[in-house]
Amino acid sequence: MAATRYRCTNCGNLTRFDVVTDRRTRAFHHYSVGGALSVEDEQVLSESVVEVTCRWCGHGRAVEVLADEPDGASADAG
Numbered sequence: 023m024a025a026t027r028y029r030c031t032n033c034g035n036l037t038r039f040d041v042v043t044d045r046r047t048r049a050f051h052h053y054s055v056g057g058a059l060s061v062e063d064e065q066v067l068s069e070s071v072v073e074v075t076c077r078w079c080g081h082g083r084a085v086e087v088l089a090d091e092p093d094g095a096s097a098d099a100g
């Protein structure tokens with residue numbers, strides 16, 4: 023799974039972002055007799071990025087998504 027990369031065109035930051043994500047998951051909630059919960063087998067059903075903020079600038083107005091690198095392993099037929 024390729025991670026999405028970002029760049030802040032305001033300050034050049036490539037590595038520090040606050041990312042707000044809406045994520046829908048399904049998981050097996052396994053309770054003990056005493057009621058203690060352990061969450062197992064969590065699967066991500068859908069995921070969407072709501073907001074990306076540059077840590078240095080404090081806003082996301084200049085953040086852009088980096089395109090896939092052309093020489094990367096892009097032949098992955100998911």
Ligand SMILES: [Zn+2]
Pocket residue numbers: 030031032033034035076077078079080084
């Ligand atoms: Zn920035």
